[in-house]
Amino acid sequence: MVLSNTFSKSDESIHSTFASRYVRTALPRFKMPENSIPKEAAFQIINDELMLDGNPRLNLASFVTTWMEPECDKLIMASINKNYVDMDEYPVTTELQNRCVNMIAHLFNAPLGEAEAAVGVGTVGSSEAIMLAGLAFKRKWQNKRKAEGKPYDKPNIVTGANVQVCWEKFARYFEVELKEVKLREDYLVMDPVKAVEMVDENTICVAAILGSTLNGEFEDVKLLNDLLVEKNKQTGWDTPIHVDAASGGFIAPFLYPELEWDFRLPLVKSINVSGHKYGLVYAGIGWVIWRSKDDLPEELIFHINYLGTDQPTFTLNFSKGSSQVIAQYYQLIRLGFEGYKNVMENCRENMLVLKAGLEKTGRFNIVSKDNGVPLVAFSLKNNSCHDEFEVSDYLRRFGWIVPAYTMPPDAQNVTVLRVVIREDFSRTLAERLVIDIQKVLHELDTLPSKITAKIALNGENADKNVTVVTKKSAIETQREITTVWRKFVMEKKKMNGVC
């Protein structure tokens, strides 16, 4: 009698993920793996590794939206396979983009007639928006100079040293010189007087920032406009203004409607804003609006013809997802003017709560202003023992990501910590952050700073020896070198290369 073994080894496909062999093999890093693996295993492996990323909502370094309503998430997921550039295949999506452009143009007081279509486009972010705006200025200026028979090979742009890195990218990639107005310790944004002084015949535009990345301040666009109008009268150069309202564009109209910074000022020819900052949409959407058709040279626009319909396009990117455009439209009609205003007022209120809590510790100077982007930038009153970078490091242990930066020239001595208040940073989180900062300070206080540690170590031998030779231990030397190197690298680093 033959006893056959009917107990078969269980089929691999029924193994639970963590029982299967897939979690024993190393994940491929440099070469595409030869064989396929089950989708559950692929999902689990990648999901697990991603657990070690920071928590987006606790990332207080970023202005970019980290929470949206579930209804909007549904719309986003449903349109994730729609290629936005297929205007003929997805006419409604294209229409939604056009509506957003019009709404934002009206929000910025663009001089449009009742049924006149606004000039603008959706982009992947403010970087693309700024590059398009800059291209338009460059081309307009070149055409003007060619018509005048003057040289047009050395265009430049005047900005503050506090600009976001994408202006530097624009300058370098599109071969435009960047003339930066240096900051001062007590004036951390672009000084309009100095800016206008720097304008020359090769200046294609002056770029002002509404909501500086470093301390949230709004630059004085009105003053810039007035001074530049005067200079233009004298020189006849007709230099225009661009407002980089990446953060401020969705704050000023709701919180400070009297502030004149947009198309109400005649020299402002284009404005960019990030939909994914205070436009309250996930990462991946920006907008650029031109004052009128004349401000966008026709030769930069491409006409794509699909099945007979003509659609003009002027973007750097071609194929991309439609989700964020639809999400932006959702927010505009879901919240409306009143809704956005409420959200911004909440942010400002929570910002004031955080600021008050920090001031109460008595250990910080507040560098940011009350009016501007809702953020709190603060520096230590006394950073001789421990500096802001250490505070930032220690806060990480509680889960908070609070960045520390040094200011760009000429204010490099100022180091700040910065907390951005987004829509989803509630009052409870603000209070919790204050408590955690106090805990961190307490810990740092008990920890000896590196100098005191050295002296303490040798203090015991002080009675025995006449001379106190402070002998450094191997680790101490290393630490000192690291600290010096770090400070050196920090200073060298372009701390204004920040988002």
Added chain:
Amino acid sequence: MVITTTIPDSGEQLQPTFASRYVRTPVPKYKMPADPIPKEAAYQIINDELMLDGTPRLNLASFVTTWMEPECEKLMMAAINKNYVDMDEYPVTTELQNRCVNMIARLFNAPVGESDTAVGVGTVGSSEAIMLAGLAFKRKWQTKRKLEGKPYDKPNIVTGANVQVCWEKFARYFEVDLKEVKLSEGYYVMDPVKAVEMVDENTICVAAILGSTLTGEFENVKLLNELLTKKNKETGWDTPIHVDAASGGFIAPFIYPNLEWDFRLPLVKSINVSGHKYGLVYPGVGWVIWRTKEDLPEDLIFHINYLGSDQPTFTLNFSKGSSQIIAQYYQFVRLGFEGYKNVMENCLENARVLKEGIEKTGLFNIVSKEDGVPLVAFSLKDSSKYDVFEISGSLRRFGWIVPAYTMPPNAEHIAVLRVVIREDFSRALAERLISDIEKVMKEMETHPIRVSTKTAHVTATVDETQDGDDGGKKHIKKSARETPEEITTYWRKLVAGKRTGIC
């Protein structure tokens, strides 16, 4: 005794969406509405309008992926609030991007050692990738010319007239001259011989396409490399090659591994590929790979320093979502080489089935080749009674989006219909499309749109004039309706002439 009523008014929140007032008010179009509306209403209004968009999966015009596994969608949704550029906050996501770059570089036989890091970056699409590659070439060439003391103000790039519109954008935005090799009837890609002839001292690179948008054909990069090597020896100009492998980059390595088109050819210095085409990811990711560090000028790279860690970046876009990068990595790990090969083989097989079905009607010429991107481009044998644009219009009624294009110069008289076979275009759909095409053709043959209306009107007017003075002459007077029709057809043909601007 006061009787108080305890039944509250049914608040607006209780009303189902389609009973509420929100579906009665006009949708805001030009101005932001003053007041907020409930999220359910906002969702419903937008969702309903979007129903009138085309169905992505029936859009046979596009190469871009329209379906992914639910597991991957889960990962994408979870990562949608991660700003990809925050490298310090999301180190794992950054690491995944680097892994993808390395995998793709090795797939393209980049000369990197076992554990060396490849040079490349993830972009939003091939447009950004091409602009970055072009910028690198431009800067390298300028630096070289400055050293030689020669003028560097007139850079140009040599491509075929069949290039995708983003090359024209690159040329116009970055002030580079575009020298296009014209096509000819029967030869719809760039001729390497003519291309090399056009190269001069101001040429920053020659761009070859692996997978032409119009016919799916692979250009002969190997021949281009050989001819250009010879010319470089004579001239000393050292002109490099860029391969635009937007579609072909994820096809050739799996189906045609012996085809030499990538870094195996010494003059190829950079390659771009669309992750969202045959990389099988939703729209929004592309890749550009450079041969070595030397091919990417250091002064184009920006160093962003967050909390002490230095990360070099060289992209046009800054903030963007992380979902597509993670999805690309998912596909690499999930499918592996074997999986991608299987998917591509399926696509080719379904393309073959479709091609045979179309040939069987006897009314079409197949313009696309067997080898190349899995698509079928076909033209009418006889376009006198009706043309491909009308067929395209008729197919829409069945739900299919099949585009019709005219070729770029000098083949503008050829008009084709094109069906792209993506991963999710199954055999069943192919057979259904064939039967719908047959239905449309039957309609066209029996009731050609153009001719019938004209003859109808002509007969009407002829009857009228026969009573006229000049009984012998027949005035074919155009009706009021015909003139605008003719104008529209003429205008449409004129506008349709610029067919090179396609994805």
